[in-house]
Structure formats: C-alpha cells, structure tokens
Amino acid sequence: MSDKRESVSSPAGARVTATAKALRVLDCFTPTQPELSLAQISRILNMPKSTLLNQLRTLEEAGFLGKSPENQTYRLGHKIMELSYCAHAAMPVIQYAVPVMEDLQVSTGEIIYLTSHIGGQVFYLECVYPSRRSVAYSVSGKTLPMHCTGCGKAMLSQMPTEQVEAIIQKHGLPSFTQNTITDHDALMEQLAVCRRRGYALDNEEETMGVKCVAMAIRTSRGDVAGALSISGSTLSIRNENIPQYAELLSRACNALSPYARMMPAILYQNQNTL
Template identity: 35%
Template sequence: MSIAQKNNSVEKAFAILSVFSQNGGKFEFGVGEISKILKMHKATVHRFLRSLEKIGIIEKNSETGKYRLGLKLYELGNSVSLKKIMVDRARKYLEDLHWYLNETVHFATLKNGEVAYLDKIIADRNFVIISEVGKRLPAHCTGLGKAMLAFLPEKDVKRIIKEKGLKKFTKNTITNRKKFFEELKRIRERGYAIDNEEIEDGLRCIAAPVFNGEGKVIAAVSISGPSSRINEEVYDEYSKYVIKTAKLISEELKNIDWGMLGCMS
C-alpha cells in the first residue's frame, strides 16, 4: 500500500470517528447511518468499522447492532470523555426507570466525598428538586450518597465524615456517627438507601449502588419525589425497580475503571 493510500485510509477512519462526536449527542450509529452522513459506500464503512472494532476503538452493541466509541480511545489519550461514555451507556436504563415510575431519576458518583450528579431525568410532574447535573451535594443526607457510602470501606467513610462532617439540614438528618453507621448497615442488608426528607423537607429518594466488574461501588441511581408519593407503602415496589436498574447499569459498566477519573474518594 502506498503512502497516499495509507493517508487516505487514516482520513476515512477519522471521518467515521468524527461522526460520533458531531451529531447532536447521539452516541450509537448503524452502518447505513454513517454511510449516509459521510456519503461513503456501506461496504467501505463496514470494513473500517470492523477494523476499528478489532483494536477496541469502536464497539458494537450486540442488542442494537449499532456501533459506539470504545474505551481504547481513553487509554490512547484521546479527548473522548470516559465519563460521557459511561453516562451515555447508563442513559437508556435511566430512561426506562423514569418511564416505569414517572419520578425524577438521578445518576451520580462520589467526588471528594460529595455526591456529583452526572445525569438527571425530570419527572413530568410539578415538583422542583434542587439537584443539577454537575452540582455537588453532601453524601450523608442524600439517598445516592448513602447508597455509595454503605459499600465503601469503613475507613474511607470515616475519613469522609471527618472531612465533611454530618451537617444537619432537616429534623430527619442523621448527625450522630453511631446512628449513621447503623443506617449504612441497614442499607447493605436491604440493598438500597432511602433519603427520608434528610436534605429537604417534603423530598424522599430511593437509591441503589452501581458496581464495577471488581465489585467496587462506582456510582448510584435513584428516584426522587415528594413524600406524599414516595412513602413506606411504595418502598418495596419502587426499590425493586431501582435495584434492577442499578444492576443493569453495573453490567453495562463492569469493564470500566472509574478510578481513572478520580471519581471515588
């Protein structure tokens, strides 16, 4: 193959990769879609995708038959955000959870001992929740935070409490260390956490942890809504949906090391 031909191949491969970052946030594409966007023959697109798939630059979703960016890009120092890839992969499960329960859904991780919100789907109901994507909130009084803290090593939880404290936000906020560790034990036993109006009066959340392939907690998913709708009568039913969603996301993210992002601390 001549140098000119090699350069042409590189240009085509780069053009295909560019499709994934320049089309309105969509992250999966079929051969036909890419062919249409680039005005490139389907056979050519398919050949390049297969080659990129072999080296981990592109991955094929076995369920949809479409292609998406692979994690190898991150390893190579590419500018593709690993965090974005993970949020994209969790999104469909978050949407399903939102569809089932019609409550606000959150996806978050821990950053420097605080809950860092990665994604949010707002319920089609008139109830304002203070969370925002990119915003951080205390871990000890949020369902997401407690769901993650419960599965961290005890020494890490003690360090976070020492650094951040157990600040009181409402009459229900747990501010006693002994009671807080008892709460974390209950969360581990039942598999989910509840924010019982602990950061905001009238707001309750049900959250479950997300794990990587090594069994390390890396994130959490939750539903949030008014205490009039999310109460003891629905805890058992709603928690099953939240836990199932968390398990599906865990499976989707099992080969990702969130430690590379410095998210967990």
C-alpha cells in the same frame, strides 16, 4: 551548570505557580456564592488585591470569568460552561444510562438521578424528569454531602469502613433539615441497615418534603462507582411502594454495572482519594 538549570526551570516553575493561583481563584465560586467581589476573593485567598487584580483580568480576558457592569462582581465565565459541556459529553456512561433512567422514570413517574462520588461527595451526573415537569436548570455537576442523600448513603453503605470514616472526618455531618442524621453512631447504624437490605432511603434529610430510594452501582470487581435514585415528594413515594422501587432499581443498577468503569469515581480513581 547549575545556573543554566535554574534559568531553564524557573519559567516553568513560574507558569505552574501562575496556573495554581488561577485555579484557586476559580475554586472560590460555589453554587451558594456564584458572584464575588474583588474584596471577597482577596479575603478567601488571603491575597493582596493588587496582586489578585492581574489574575482576575487575565481570567476575564480568556473568558473564564465574567464581570458584572452593575456591581463590579465576578462570576464564572462562558468558557467554564463550554468546558463543563465538554466534560459532560466525555462521560460515555451517560449515553448508556439515559435509556435505563427513562424506563425507570416511566415505571415510577418520579425523578431519576444518576450520581457518582468525587472527593467524598455525591457528584450528580444526569437526571430524568417527568415530562409534565418543566426544568429551569441542569443538575449535572452538582455536589452534595453523602450522609444526607439517598445516593450518598447507598454508596457509603457499600464502602469499606475506613473509607466511610475518612469521608466523615473530612466533611463532617452538617445538618440540612431536622431529619438530617448528624450523629456518627446513628449514621453507621443506618448504613448497616442499608447494607443488609440493599438500598438506602432519604427521608427529608437534605430537603424537606422530598423522599428518595437509592441503590449503589458497582463494577464487576465490586468497586462502588455510583448510585441511582428514585426521588419524589413524601406524598408520592409511599412506604408500600418502596419494595417495588427497590426491585426496579436493582434491575437498573445491574443493567448499568458493565458500564460502571466509565463513571467519574472510577475514571478519576487516582485523584479520588476518598
């Protein structure tokens, strides 16, 4: 009897292992390392090149990886882009959010971002740019640390202290600019200020020359689902405009609150452990 169970379960176990290995390969690619050689992937995964090569060929044949004919490096393939588009289209909150974001953009003349949080990081869902600005890439799917962005700090300020501490423990407080808050106590003090006034500021903390005002979006139960931000240059977002922007954000976040349960932080709550 035991032999029969092993013969039935082994192929399934093998398939799970193969799937896990394939997913680990795909997870090697990042915005800062969009192309990787066989040697680099082997080093990242601590996997022999001979074993890895079969995985790479399978993923390439299925369209999940592409291979450069010039330098033989690998990159994410067209199938990933197709799935990314499907995932974006499957978030119904965006269809409700975009009109609100467009109104906010017209009122301020600045860039408007809609974000959520996944795994203790800011997850960008959508943005609305001024019509005068040409855009060469989509921000959807981009992730950033929470401590150095307006949206991230807005969400952190509304989370329980133990959740904030867990996020800091996992991701640390890396520096991006000379203005990034890298001290634990200083960050906690700023989050307390954000909590009192209801909005967060990013004062060139992730990118020099960029400033933003952000506010958290919460569900009817009070769970932090995401954030909206007004982002622009330090010349265009002036201190005297911030109270007005905060009021506009408050109205927009209230308008999106009924749809907050459709945001990734809530939809994937079982997987979103931070």
